[in-house]
Amino acid sequence: MTSMTALGFRSWRIGYLPAIYIILIVVIIGAGLTSDRFLLPSNLIAVFQQAVITGIVALGMTIVLIGGQFDLSTGAVVMMSAVMALLISPDSAVAAILAVFIPILAGAAVGVVNGLAVYAVRANSIVVTIGMQFLIVGLVLAAVSGQHVYPENLAASFRAIATTRIFGIPMPVVIFAALVALLSVLMSKTVFGRHVYAIGGDIETARKAGIRVIQIGTLTFALSGALAALAGVIIAALVGHVDPTAIAKYEFPALTAVVLGGTSLSGGEGRPAETAAAILVVSVITNLMTIMNYQYPVQLLVQGILLTGAVAFYAYRRGHA
Amino acid sequence: MTAPIIELVDIAKSFGGIRALKGVSLSIFPGEVMALVGHNGAGKSVLVQIISGVFSADKGTMLVAGQPVQFRNPADARDAAIETIYQTLALADNLDATANFFLGRELRKAFGFLDTRRMKDVAARALQALNPEFIDIERPVRQMSGGQRQAIAIARAVHFNARCLIMDEPTAALGPRETAEVGELILRLRQKGLGILLVSHDVRDVIRLANRIAVMKSGQLVGVVDAEGANEDSIVNMIIRGSAKGIRH
Amino acid sequence: MRASSLTSKPIFIHLFVKPPLVPLLLAASFLDGFWTSGNLRTLMESISTDGLIVIGMTIVMIAGGFDLSVGAVMAMGGVAAIVLLPFGLPIGLLGAVFAGGLAGYLNGLQVTWLRINPFIATLSMMVIVRGATLAYTDTRPVVSLDENFLLLNGGRPVPLPFLVLVIVAILAHVALTQRPWGRHVYAVGAGELAAAMSGLKTARLKRQCYVLSGVLAGLAGVLLASRLGTGSPIIGEATPLIAAAAALLGGASLRGGEGSVAGAIAGLIFVGCLINVLNLLDMPSYYQRMTIGGLLLLLVVTDGTLMRLQPR
Numbered sequence: 001m002t003s004m005t006a007l008g009f010r011s012w013r014i015g016y017l018p019a020i021y022i023i024l025i026v027v028i029i030g031a032g033l034t035s036d037r038f039l040l041p042s043n044l045i046a047v048f049q050q051a052v053i054t055g056i057v058a059l060g061m062t063i064v065l066i067g068g069q070f071d072l073s074t075g076a077v078v079m080m081s082a083v084m085a086l087l088i089s090p091d092s093a094v095a096a097i098l099a100v101f102i103p104i105l106a107g108a109a110v111g112v113v114n115g116l117a118v119y120a121v122r123a124n125s126i127v128v129t130i131g132m133q134f135l136i137v138g139l140v141l142a143a144v145s146g147q148h149v150y151p152e153n154l155a156a157s158f159r160a161i162a163t164t165r166i167f168g169i170p171m172p173v174v175i176f177a178a179l180v181a182l183l184s185v186l187m188s189k190t191v192f193g194r195h196v197y198a199i200g201g202d203i204e205t206a207r208k209a210g211i212r213v214i215q216i217g218t219l220t221f222a223l224s225g226a227l228a229a230l231a232g233v234i235i236a237a238l239v240g241h242v243d244p245t246a247i248a249k250y251e252f253p254a255l256t257a258v259v260l261g262g263t264s265l266s267g268g269e270g271r272p273a274e275t276a277a278a279i280l281v282v283s284v285i286t287n288l289m290t291i292m293n294y295q296y297p298v299q300l301l302v303q304g305i306l307l308t309g310a311v312a313f314y315a316y317r318r319g320h321a
Numbered sequence: 322m323t324a325p326i327i328e329l330v331d332i333a334k335s336f337g338g339i340r341a342l343k344g345v346s347l348s349i350f351p352g353e354v355m356a357l358v359g360h361n362g363a364g365k366s367v368l369v370q371i372i373s374g375v376f377s378a379d380k381g382t383m384l385v386a387g388q389p390v391q392f393r394n395p396a397d398a399r400d401a402a403i404e405t406i407y408q409t410l411a412l413a414d415n416l417d418a419t420a421n422f423f424l425g426r427e428l429r430k431a432f433g434f435l436d437t438r439r440m441k442d443v444a445a446r447a448l449q450a451l452n453p454e455f456i457d458i459e460r461p462v463r464q465m466s467g468g469q470r471q472a473i474a475i476a477r478a479v480h481f482n483a484r485c486l487i488m489d490e491p492t493a494a495l496g497p498r499e500t501a502e503v504g505e506l507i508l509r510l511r512q513k514g515l516g517i518l519l520v521s522h523d524v525r526d527v528i529r530l531a532n533r534i535a536v537m538k539s540g541q542l543v544g545v546v547d548a549e550g551a552n553e554d555s556i557v558n559m560i561i562r563g564s565a566k567g568i569r570h
Numbered sequence: 571m572r573a574s575s576l577t578s579k580p581i582f583i584h585l586f587v588k589p590p591l592v593p594l595l596l597a598a599s600f601l602d603g604f605w606t607s608g609n610l611r612t613l614m615e616s617i618s619t620d621g622l623i624v625i626g627m628t629i630v631m632i633a634g635g636f637d638l639s640v641g642a643v644m645a646m647g648g649v650a651a652i653v654l655l656p657f658g659l660p661i662g663l664l665g666a667v668f669a670g671g672l673a674g675y676l677n678g679l680q681v682t683w684l685r686i687n688p689f690i691a692t693l694s695m696m697v698i699v700r701g702a703t704l705a706y707t708d709t710r711p712v713v714s715l716d717e718n719f720l721l722l723n724g725g726r727p728v729p730l731p732f733l734v735l736v737i738v739a740i741l742a743h744v745a746l747t748q749r750p751w752g753r754h755v756y757a758v759g760a761g762e763l764a765a766a767m768s769g770l771k772t773a774r775l776k777r778q779c780y781v782l783s784g785v786l787a788g789l790a791g792v793l794l795a796s797r798l799g800t801g802s803p804i805i806g807e808a809t810p811l812i813a814a815a816a817a818l819l820g821g822a823s824l825r826g827g828e829g830s831v832a833g834a835i836a837g838l839i840f841v842g843c844l845i846n847v848l849n850l851l852d853m854p855s856y857y858q859r860m861t862i863g864g865l866l867l868l869l870v871v872t873d874g875t876l877m878r879l880q881p882r
Contacts (some may be wrong), residue, residue, distance in 0.1 A: 070689075110643065118865070123874030124824050127636075131870060134497035134811060134863025141856030191434045198424060208411045209425030210396030210469075231786075265687055268415035293525065297709060301701030305851040308694045310685045319774055 012262060012317065017035055020261050020277045027281050033289045038284075038291060039268045045170065052172040053078070055276060056231040058254035058261075059183055060224030062275040066187065067220045068200035068267025069118050069125035074228040075250040076136040077107045081232025082242045083140050089151045096158035100233050107229025108222045110136065115218030133251075141244055150241040162238035172234050176276075178225070183272040195280075196220055200267025249279035252300075256307040264318065265311065282306070325484045326351050326516035327372060327403070332381035334367055341367040343540040344381070349485060349516045354507060354526040355477035356548070357520045359560055365520050368537070369487055372518070373405035374398030381407050386484070396425065404478035405487040410470050414463040419444040421462055422477050447476045451506075468499045475506065485516045492526060504530055524556050538563040581832075586771025589819040589840035598847050609846070611729065615797055617842040618731035620812060621835065622742060622790040624820075625742050626783035627813040628834040632746070633779040634759035634826025635688040639696040640787040643673045646703045647791025648801035652714040659718050663792055670788020671781050677722075680776030688731055696810075703803040711802040714795070718859055731793040738786070743831040754806035755779060760827030808859065811866050816841045818869040841865075 012019040031038045038044075059075045064071040081103035090101040114132055118125045164171040187193035195216050198206040207213050231250075234240065261278030263270025282303070289299050325348035334342040342364045349355045357365050370376050372383070374392035382389050385401045392398045398405070405411075412421045419437075422444040428436040445458050452472045462470060471491070478486055488507075492500040507517060507530055521527050527534055528548050536543040536559040543559050585592050598604045623640050632635045647666035654665040673695060680691035681726055714720070733739055746752035757765040758772045766772045795801040818824075820833030842860075848858050 051423070109462050110739045117871050117874070121871050123870045124689075127870045128695075128867060130811065131863045131866035134808070134859050135867060136863075138856045138858070138860025138863055142854070142860060146854060146856060189435055189437075190428060191427050191435055191722075192433060194420060194427060194435060195425075198413045198420075199417060201413040202411075205411045206374075208395045208407065210394065210399060210404075211425050239604075242639035252693075255693075265690060267720065268413070295705075295709075297701050297704030299701070300697055301705055304694050304701055308680065308686075308698070311686050311690060311694070312680075315684055316687060 018262070018271075018274055018277075020274045020281070024277050024281050024284075027284050029286050034288060035291050038288060043287070043291070047280075047283050047287045049170065052281050052285065053231045053235060054250050054253050054257070054283070055176050055279040056179060056227050056234075057180045057181055057250045058257045058275050058279050059272055060227035061251070061254050061258050062270050063183065063187065063196065064125075064220045064224045064264050064273055065263050065265070066200045066267060066270045067196045067217055068203065069217070069220075070255075071111075071114065071129050071221060071224045072126060072251045072255075073114060073129040073132040073136065074224060075248065076133040076140075077110055077225050077228035078232040078235065078250055079242070079244065079247055080110075080136050080140050081107050081229035082236040083144060083149055083244055085159065085233045085236040086149045086151050086240075086242055086281065087144075091151075091155050093155060093157045094237070096155045098235070099158060100161070103233055104226050104229045107225040107227075107232070109225070111222035111225025113219055115221030116214075118221065119214045119217035137247055139215075144244055146245060148241065148243050154237075154240055157279060159237050159240070162234055172238070175230075175234070180272055180276045181194070187272060192216065192219070197268055200264075200269075202216050202268075252307075253282055253286070253303055254279075256303050256310065259314065260310045264314070272286065323350060325349055325384075326386060327518075328384040328387075329372070330369075330382045330384070332368070332371060332383065333379045334376060334379050336370060341540055342371075342378070345537070345542045346381075347535055347538075347542060347545070349518055351484070351516045352511055352514050353532040354511055354517045354519055355545075356528055356531035356534045357518060357537065358522070358524060358527055358534060358556065359543075362539075363537040363560075364540040365537055366489070369405070369489055369518070369520055372398065372485075373403060399426075402482060402484040403487065404481060404483035404485070405475045406478055406489065406491060407473075408489040408493065410474045412462050412473060413471055413474060415461065417461055418448065418458045418465075418473050422447070422480070423472055426481070429454070443480075444476075447480045448472060451476045453478075466516065467494045467570070468496075468502075471495065471499070475503075481551055483515055485518065487518045487520070489520045490522065491519070492521070492523065500526075524553050524560075528553065528556070536560055571822060582846045585836065589837050591836055591840050591843075592817045594840060594843055594847075598843060601847060603850055604847070609850070611820045613846050614732045615723070615729055616846070617838060618729065618788040619794045619797070620809070620816070620842060621735040621838045622738055622786040622793075623783075623809060623813045624816045624834050624838045625738060625831060626786035627810075628817045628820065628822050628829045628831065629742065629746070629755065630688075630779045630783045631817055631822040631824065632759045632827065632829045633755050633776050634762060635776060635779065635812075636692060636824070637674075637677065637780065637783045637787075638689060638692040638810045638862050639673060639677060639699055640783060641701040641809030642696045642703065643670050643784055643787040644668070644791040644794065644806045644809060645801075645803050646673070646699050647713055647788035648795030648798075648805070649703055649707055649791075649803055650788070650801075651792040652712045652719070652801040653793055655714055655716050655719055659716070662719070666788045666792045667785050668788075670784040670786070670791070672784070674781040674784020674787075675777060677784065678780035681780065682773035682776050700803075707801075709803060711800040711804075715799075719796055720799060722793060731797070734789070734793065739831055739835060746831060751775075756827055758826075808862060811862055812841055812845075813863060815866045815869055816875060818866075823873055824870070 057078065060074060061071055084106060085099040085102040088095060089104060108130065114129055117123045117128045162172055166174050187196065195206065195211045198209065198211055199213055199217060203213060257278040258275050259265065259276035259283060263275060286299050289302065329345060329347045332342055332345045345368060350544040357368070359365050367376065371378050374397050377392060384390065390401060413424060419441050423440050428440050430436045440516045441458065448458065491503050495503065510517060519527065519531055527552055531548045533545055534548050534551060534556060535545045536556065538560065543563050603609055623644065627637060627640060647670050650669045651662040651666040654662040665753050677692050677695050680686045724730060725733070746755065754770050754775055757770060758775050762772050816837035817829065817834055819835030820829065822829030822833070844861065845858060848861060
């Protein structure tokens with residue numbers, strides 16, 4: 001409990017529990033009441049599967065945002081990583097290992113470039129990462145000449161990333177849960193995490209306190225890139241092929257969840273665990289809309305309204321955005 | 322004669338085309354309070370920031386305890402036992418008192434983990450030694466009063482064994498009682514043998530608290546006078562006119 | 571005239587340095603088919619619609635903000651115009667422009683009243699508008715066969731949209747340079763607090779800029795729809811980037827308080843020609859994406875570096 005208050009801010013709580021968890025329970029109950037298809041085990045598993053990819057992206061975005069910056073290039077990194085993993089054609093266990101680590105390294109490298117542009121050059125993080133997104137998508141498309149990537153003979157060990165079940169829970173969900181735990185510890189109990197909060201709170205103060213702002217800031221972006229790449233690898237293992245022209249925009253639902261989970265848009269506040277809860281909220285809502293036959297456009301609309309609402313609400317509560 | 326804690330020799334600094342400091346030489350001795358006064362834009366802040374490591378001088382040398390030093394960043398200055406209390410206090414609003422106390426030099430356990438319990442103990446003791454009424458150590462700094470925030474900044478500087486303490490307008494945002502408390506603190510620190518550089522607008526305060534007063538104008542040192550026997554008008558005259566005519570050095 | 575005073579004149583910089591317009595045109599001359607009347611007409615048409623948006627973007631940037639929603643608003647404008655055509659051409663036009671202005675006003679409210687960061691505010695608006703447009707059209711483009719509407723794109727030798735751009739550019743230039751309003755906008759961008767303390771109604775000024783951006787985006791959407799013959803809900807994904815790149819090239823800055831219509835036009839022509847050249851070279855669309863993305867990245871990084879070296 002000490003570590004929670006050491007951060008000097010308290011999440012919006014109802015009773016002792018952070019509000020987002022209450023919202024999650026409410027939303028789940030609401031969804032269950034609205035549609036009996038929601039509570040079907042197969043559907044619930046689908047909800048979690050959906051949540052995992054966006055969730056991993058959102059975790060990375062949370063860390064970058066705690067440091068006060070935005071990373072909107074993650075969707076492109078997910079795609080890049082999925083394509084890379086499949087191009088490495090993991091038809092053996094050895095290749096499978098490469099297919100996991102090389103994309104992650106590539107994602108981290110992209111993050112480093114982003115981080116340096118933002119922290120060393122002090123360029124605007126939104127514009128930099130959006131530009132980077134375009135650049136990467138273009139590069140990947142050029143690399144595969146716009147063609148569908150459909151490797152044959154995917155090794156079982158590679159597909160196992162997505163298909164194994166531990167105690168009945170799909171591996172991706174286990175990975176996600178492990179990441180939430182790891183990142184929570186990283187942010188609240190290590191010097192690195194403390195420094196990220198400091199940088200996000202007041203970058204000049206952090207600098208004056210001797211914190212290596214450029215190194216730590218760049219590391220947050222590298223982490224975000226690596227996480228996005230991990231998500232891409234999971235997709236590759238899950239689906240087995242990638243259509244590079246179908247670029248799903250993961251950044252937006254991820255950002256919505258990050259804000260909903262209480263991470264401040266001006267930096268210095270936020271917790272990975274609460275982002276995870278918020279991701280589940282967003283996934284449940286999106287899933288409900290799919291069940292009720294509201295297609296993608298309406299889902300997009302609702303997400304946008306959700307984001308604006310969340311930003312406005314927290315801005316009102318905090319007294320600033 | 323004891324060696325100065327800090328000695329500046331001919332320090333010059335320019336920003337683009339503006340010459341902020343034009344060859345300033347100054348010495349601060351242990352156990353003395355050296356005041357730095359002057360108009361806005363006289364170069365006080367730049368000088369302070371060079372000593373505290375935020376900037377590096379373009380020309381000239383700085384010696385700490387007789388050894389020449391080159392500070393590349395604020396951490397280097399802290400390593401040389403120079404602590405700075407900025408006018409804005411340089412506290413992170415989103416963190417609590419303990420986190421701010423140890424900002425940048427957190428106590429660690431293995432593998433980069435924070436030793437939160439030890440830090441809380443140390444910070445609590447240091448803060449209470451300074452101000453026994455400081456109880457709520459877990460509140461975010463954002464919610465604290467000016468005096469409490471000031472206490473954190475001072476306690477932090479003192480705790481880390483400064484040899485030299487730079488205080489930039491410490492009483493500017495404080496009421497009379499807290500100003501008096503800061504004054505007493507400065508005297509106590511002086512007795513401990515710290516060298517203190519006190520930057521202030523308030524000439525009367527400065528005459529009361531300091532041993533010597535350095536006056537700056539337009540990037541240059543106009544003169545250094547003994548506080549004892551100095552009068553307000555002559556100091557103000559030096560600040561405005563930039564001349565030391567008729568002043569005893 | 572001394573050489574140094576020539577190279578520092580804005581007109582020189584806008585043509586030769588940033589953006590390097592004349593060098594690009596010279597290089598493009600080596601391409602077969604660049605200087606043909608057909609290609610020039612295509613160029614003029616595409617510049618016309620993007621140009622309106624670049625002018626809007628520049629105005630918002632001068633005021634210290636940013637508008638990511640322009641692409642989505644443009645798509646919405648095209649769809650709205652066609653949907654309202656049965657009520658008459660003027661209604662169609664007004665409807666699109668009004669819808670754009672409304673979106674802009676909502677952006678302005680988010681930024682001034684809710685105090686949301688302009689990037690996030692316009693990002694949400696972009697998603698909302700895009701979602702609404704896609705939902706309304708069921709993700710399919712709406713077609714128009716109305717002759718009068720399609721004629722909007724016509725005109726010899728110069729297409730009507732181009733004339734519209736010229737008029738808008740002149741009006742914007744006059745407003746920014748000759749009118750107090752323009753000076754106030756620059757002041758707000760340069761330092762909002764100082765401007766407010768000088769008595770300027772900063773919130774209202776900012777909202778006005780966002781409304782202008784929305785109106786121009788809506789108008790651009792109408793003209794584009796007339797050129798394509800359909801109102802497509804999916805166009806304009808890259809538009810905010812292209813507009814931002816053009817605006818930055820033209821001297822606007824993310825800091826605010828800088829930029830000009832002349833620069834915006836120069837930047838616009840540069841980016842337009844660049845894309846045109848890539849098309850002539852038969853480069854697939856992903857190379858275009860890369861180029862725009864890379865260009866923007868480069869621009870923002872240099873903008874940031876300059877910010878560091880020349881604190882205001």
